Amino acid sequence: xxxxxxxxxxxxxxxxxxxxxxxxxxxxxxxxxxxxxxxxxxxxxxxxxxxxxxxxxxxxxxxxxxxxxxxxxxxxxxxxxxxxxxxxxxxxxxxxxxxxxxxxxxxxxxxxxxxxxxxxxxxxxxxxxxxxxxxxxxxxxxxxxxxxxxxxxxxxxxx
Numbered sequence: 001x002x003x004x005x006x007x008x009x010x011x012x013x014x015x016x017x018x019x020x021x022x023x024x025x026x027x028x029x030x031x032x033x034x035x036x037x038x039x040x041x042x043x044x045x046x047x048x049x050x051x052x053x054x055x056x057x058x059x060x061x062x063x064x065x066x067x068x069x070x071x072x073x074x075x076x077x078x079x080x081x082x083x084x085x086x087x088x089x090x091x092x093x094x095x096x097x098x099x100x101x102x103x104x105x106x107x108x109x110x111x112x113x114x115x116x117x118x119x120x121x122x123x124x125x126x127x128x129x130x131x132x133x134x135x136x137x138x139x140x141x142x143x144x145x146x147x148x149x150x151x152x153x154x155x156x157x158x159x
Contacts, residue, residue, distance in 0.1 A: 001072065004046075005142040007032035007080075007108025008128035010057065013041055015129040015139045015159055020045045023143060030069075032108035032126065033080030034058060055080040055108060072146045074103040081107030081125070090116070090123055097121055113140040115154045124154065 033055025054063035084093035113127030127140035
């Protein structure tokens, strides 16, 4: 299974469309919030299931604040992260995910990519495809690949 993980596109979708064109076959897209009303365009371009949560800029949206998925037997929490104050660090979101027995937590909001394995939890932030804030400010996303043995590989990619 190949999953594209993105966040913080902020209605500036050209890079998203470029990524969709270039990554090849994907089975799922996960968007960690701040699509700002472009959910339909994102879904149409994906050509596969799209799971998306509300971000702090998704005003008047009926998107869920959080989603729970099961991917190849692993429990995944998807949230934007602002309710867990991720701009100040990952401790609160990590505590929440561990207390609710998740294996993976995915979030956005900071516009900085992160793939971290800590205390049995995988912590993922794909960064931003539209307004990156990390050093070098390159738009980023993550490809999650699973194999027949149930192994997960996370590939942090840049445009």
